[in-house]
Amino acid sequence: MSDNKPQGLGTMAVHAGQVPDPTTNARAVPIYATTSYVFNDTDHAANLFSLAEFGNVYSRIMNPTNDVLEKRLAAMDGGAAALSFASGQSATMAALLTICHSGQNFLSSTSLYGGTWTLFTQTLKNLGVEVRFFEKPEQIAELADANTRCVFFESIGNPKNDVPDFKKITDAAHAQGLPALCDNTVMTPILLRPIEHGVDIVIYSTTKFIGGHGVHVGGAVIDSAKFPWADNPKRWPEFCAPSPSYHGIVFEEALRPMGNIAYILHMRTHWLRDTGAAMSPFASFLTLQGLETLHLRMPRHCENALAVATFLEAHDRVEWVNYPGLQSHSHYEMAKKYLRSGTGAILGFGIKGGEAAGKKFINHVKLASHLANIGDAKTLVIHPASTTHQQLTPEEQTKAGVSPEYIRVSVGIEDAADIIADLDQALQASR
DSSP, X not given: OOTTSOOOHHHHHHHTTOOOOTTTOXXXXXXXXXXXXXXXXXXXXXXXXXXXXXXXXXXXXOOXXXXXXXXXXXHHHTOSEEEEESSHHHHHHHHHHTTOOTTOEEEEESOOOHHHHHIIIIIHHHXXXXXXXXXXXXXXXXXXXXXXXXXXXXXXXXXXXXOOOHHHHHHHHHHTTOOEEEEOTTTHHHHOOGGGGTOSEEEEEXXXXXXXXXXXXXXXEEEOSOSOGGGSTTTOHHHHSOBGGGTTBOXXXXXXXXXXXXXXXXXXXXXXXXXXXXXXXXXXXXXXXXXXXXXXXXXXXXXXXXXXXXXXXTOTTEEEEEOTTSTTSTTHHHHHHHOTTOOOSEEEEEETTHHHHHHHHHHHOXXXXXXXXXXXXXXXXXXXXXXXTTTSOHHHHHHTTOOXXXXXXXXXXXXXHHHHHHHHHHHHHTO
8 A cells, every 4th residue: 555545534443543562562552551751861851841842741631542542533534633531521621711711702503412502501601701602604703703712513413413514604614713613423533524624623522432332431622733823813822922831932833843733732731731631541442442443333323323213204103203314304405415424323203292202212112221322332312301401491402402202312233123123112112
């Protein structure tokens, strides 16, 4: 294979970011279970602390196992660099608060995971950061002002299952001089690479499909290195003005020879360093095991989800089905435009009989698991209105795509016939 030929996503999922361990020749990625690293001498230590050279200092900030995961995720998404976190929530928090400060605001789609909605409307509000919601890309220009810092959206709404118009959103963000941040947890880089559609920063809960087996929480941020921070230095002093944390270093200038990576390096050396939301090397190792089969699992998830959605659409106990892979879905054409490799594993349906029937259904599933997660190899079900989106008002639930009769299904990789049989018997029991 030519060294210049780009590798496929499956090959990158197995190999990117790693060579056999130079000391032991171990083929698998080692778990570097260490808090800290020996310095060569006092000059080496001083250079590392001043960012004059890169290397390992302390596992709250960097770790060789994490480094492999970060390089692999960046490669698969077509980004320049990545940073791992203890959870998807901490990744989202850091991605935003690296550029959003008290007295400032950011714009977000209303179609959000319940935990993200609460983070935006409650926790960030208490920190003095305002979220302004938009439902259409055209509203971005109307909502943005001099204190707006970025535009945030999900690659496919969880649980709303709406497919955004990536080009319109990113174009609208860039027209205001703002970076576009996209949570791509539900799609993964196997089904969608948001950077190819204008997104600047990609965020993941690696807990979900990337890990794939429900064994560890984690998160990651990928920097495309494409947003031109230096074009407006007064607007982005985080990267383009002297940093008091590092004796006046200007991140954008100092890092320019290595690329436009001031955002992700600032996040590592400030937010990760100071808040300590670091992924453990054990979590990285487990996540890497899942990542190696991501290109095999995601097509199976999509195949099963379409089969389940088709079955539910014809069932007499189902009022409606929400899956963008169905031709009846309102976002089917948008899905064909952007989600050409598959429309994911998440579907929702409205059960006849409302919330009471929904509870009966949940209590009667046998193969499917009732729990607060998505993206497991196993099929998972939940009633969002009473659980994941319980803290939202009825109006907020509606905006997020949640109604009393709504059941969310994260379709696993079991045999589709067995998933369908389990859902059918639970639907019959809901009468």
